[in-house]
Amino acid sequence: MSRLEQFILFVLDRARKMGIKNLSLFQLFKISYIIQVLSLKYAGKNFFPALVFIRHQHGPISTDIYHEIDELIQKKYIGKDISKKEDYKYARHGHKLIKGLPRLSFNQGEVVFLDNFLSELLPLSQKKLKEYAYATEPMEEIIKKEKGEVKTGVVLNFSSVVVDPDVVNSYADET
């Protein structure tokens, strides 16, 4: 199972434990994106080494995540709740874990990192998640270039994420 698949299952497991029935694609995209940014900022490395996010009208999305979710649906790890509100033309596809969480390969530090940030991110509304994502460097960078016209499909540049100065090792010579 890929690292991204494991991550998606982990997020859905924590959502279930927090009493959240399901998560939309929008939420899964934004949470994965924010975790990638936080990992760069506070751990100094990507959480997902080869994951690409592109600019979409409503913020960052990833086709890799979309395909992994499809895989997990086929493997019967994930089920979908489909619901529709009268005042909105699109149906909401809610994703939930329908099997127990398999053994995952995250180390202790990664699990603590994810649990800490997911406890902040999972309770947020879609609007708040979008605001959070838009306040990150890659989104700010592309919005600055757009001048009002959304550059849909452009790959987001994570090299603009500023590593927190306190996570840079300035103690290398000490014992």
Added chain:
Amino acid sequence: MNFSVGDIPFFREYQFTDTGKTAPHFGLVLLPENATRYTSSVLCCVITSQQPNRKKWSLLLKCSCYSCFTNDSHACFDRKDLVSKNGLGNDPQPKAKLNKDDLKRAYKVLRGSLFVIKDLANDPHMRGVIIYEWKKALGLLKTRT
């Protein structure tokens, strides 16, 4: 009780991660409980009234400031443990919370220890989340939500 950074709970059985031995000790909470709640444990460093082995990685906590201590004590940032909540004392917890000055002093020592001491927090993600939470507790991060 949901512990936060800087809380000082008392454990009737504080279990050391490296040796598995237990002893009654105060602990200094290094991460909010949300980060470790699914393991029913809290990330702490031990607090002891004995002289610390490595003074550089410790912080003096005066009993005149913290009424729960009968003697001046030391938070030892070179001894970090994931401590089971089953070992907590039965009475209300935490017993105290670091005051703002000590929180600032503690962060300086803790931050250095995260890079130098080879323990369970010497991992990029564990270290990162500890730094994030302490900076948040100290008001050094802008809040987004």
